[in-house]
Amino acid sequence: MNPEPKSYSAKPAEARAARRWWVIDAEGKPLGRLASRIATVLRGKDKPTFTPHVDTGDFVIVVNAQKVLLTGRKLEQKQYVRHSGEPGGFRTVPYELVLERKPELPITKAVKGMLPKNTLGREILTKLKVYGGPDHPHAAQQPQPLPWPGQSNQ
Incomplete structure (x- = not known):
């Protein structure tokens, strides 16, 4: 009788050794979908070695951030909010x-x-x-284009 297979748990040193560099062009991509894809790759949830308490993810370089897409009227309506903690310290800045x-x-x-x-x-x-912009200083790391779901891999 075979014993049950053991669960895999990544060690921090192993996870650091297996990191890759990805580059993604934000031009024309919706902000939320882009952010969720990036968060998945950064966390390492797209790998079979994912371990919740260890950083098993890869590096992600995003270029053309100023050309990210916002659907609807978010460009005019979306606000970034902060508060200093002081009375009257509430500030909003439009997304534009x-x-x-x-x-x-x-x-x-x-x-x-x-x-x-x-x-x-x-x-x-x-x-x-x-x-x-379209340039980044990480050419020495030889980043690969991150495959986008629904996009043909060329």
């Missing part, structure tokens, strides 16, 4: 201004909201590199 001034921020915030709210989530977010 945020995209103009810091095109990396909307994607970073959307992905951050989809990661765990603990030290592991903060560590995972450091593997996300977002750039407003």
Whole structure:
């Protein structure tokens, strides 16, 4: 009689050794779908070696962040909100201004909201590199284009 197969649990050193670099072009991609795909890859949930308490994910480089797509009237209506904690410290900034001034921020915030709210989530977010334009300084890591669902792999 064979014993039951053991569950696999990744070790942090093994997970670091198996990391890859992916590049994704945000041009024309909806913000929410893009962010959820990025969060899945950063966390490593697309790998068979996924372990919830270990960072098994890959690095992700996002280019053309300023050309990300928002459906409907979100470009005019969506607001980013913050509060300083002081009376009268409530501030809202329209999405259009945020995209103009810091095109990396909307994607970073959307992905951050989809990661765990603990030290592991903060560590995972450091593997996300977002750039407003088409260029990035990570050519030495030889990033591969991230396959997008429904897109032909060429």
